[in-house]
Structures are given as C-alpha cells and as structure tokens.
Amino acid sequence: MRLIALAYALALTAMIVSGPGSMANPIPMPESDGVPAPEDSRLDILFKSEKVVYTIDNEEAAKVMAVYVLQNSANNTTSLNISLPFYYHVPKDLMLTSNGHPVPFEAINLTSFGPSDYSDARFHLEFAGCETLTLNATYSLRYAIYGDLWEMQIVPGRVYYQHFWCSYIAETGRYWHNNLDTAEFQFRIKKDLYGSGLEGFQKTEESGYIVATRTYTNWKPNENIEAKWDRPDVGRTTEAHTLFILMTVLIVVFIVIAVVILRRKKRGKTL
16 A cells, blocks of 8 residues: 555656646847856846736636846847746747737747756847837746645545645846846735645735735845645545544444344343
C-alpha cells in the first residue's frame, strides 16, 4: 500500500510540475540570436513599471492581463528585440499590443524543460526619442490544483482540502538592469474557489472575488511571486463524513445486536 501511495504521489507531482504554466517578466534581447542582454550592459530602454492580474473563476485556467511600461531614455530613435517567456508553452490565445496597436510575435515552444528553460514569444519594438510605450499581454494560463490524495484511504470524519497554486517568474526582470518604479501583482479569485491562504498579500473582497494584491516601489525584481490558497474539498469531505456516520451506525447496530444476544443467553440459562 505504501508503494502504491508513493507511486501515486510521484505521478501527481510530475503532473503538477509539467502541466501548469508560468509566465515571466519580459527579457531584452539586443541581438537577434535570442540571447539576453549581458549583465554589465547598459540599455537605453528602461523597464519602468508593471501590473500583472490573474483572474481565476474556474478550476482549469486563469485569465491573465499584464501591463508593462517601457521608456526610451535616449533622445534618438531606437529599437529592441524582446522575449516574453513562459514555462511550458506559449499560450495559444496570447495577444500583444503596444500603445493599443497589435504587436506581431514569433512563438518558440520547447519540447523539454530544465529549471531555467522557457518557451517564449519574441517580438520587436520601435521607440521614438524619449518615448514611453505601454505593452499589454493577455492570455489564458493553466494553474496548479490538487487535493489531499496522498493518503489512499479516506479517513472517517476528516476535512479534506483542495490546494491551489499560481506562480509568476519575476526574476527575469533583472536583465533590464534598472529598478522598477512600481510593480503590482494581483490575484482575483472567485469566492467559491477560496477558503484560506494567500499569506503575504493584502486581501479584500470585491464583486464576488477575493482580491489579493502585492505591491512594490523602487523594486529590483529578485524574487518570484507565488500565490497559494486552499478550500475545503466538499466531495471528499462528504465521503469522509458519510463514512464516519455509517461506521457509527454500524457500531451502534453491533452493540444493540450484542446486547440482545446476551439477554437471550441469560434468559436461556434461567429457564
């Protein structure tokens, strides 16, 4: 039984690691060979601010809207190749706009992944002197959801939970070599998908959603953003409580039967 549970846990872990996707901050690529800017380089284009919003209203995928503000610090016209990385695959419904205009991109999807390997959407932006561009990205992204399935047997009376996990790889923002003026990460979770969790976020309630927000100022993106929360697993908990009730009834019935049998034996002896 332990071997079966271990195999199941490993399979579930593999599903969580390989299935859900994660998005990352854009990466500047001055050359066209897909290599990020060297750490000691200086870019005229600055990564000024970002706001990333996950809207979660089902158990399959989150709707993501990301807004990145980029500014040309030079007086002359310049251009830059940019990569928008995704762990797993580039979403099929990805849309990019710059100041409201569609941005064409090339999706590069990898077939195998290491800890620092990403698929990415590659595109090119032109900046006039001192121009600020607002880059918008919208897409759907799978996120991790799993239950208390490590135990192969249901424990009577126990409350079981579903666990949710979203991640955003912010550390790739370090390739811009400047601090962001502001950064905001928000997770809007439908109330019936939330029970507890989201530590480290400011939580409010808004129009049927739990809104968890984390903000930074003058921020060097040297950490990734993770949102984790739980909710009771109604189906599995109901099974556990139903099993508890059935076991209780069976015990009571057994006791009643035992008492009746003992009384009959006593009557038989007296006769």
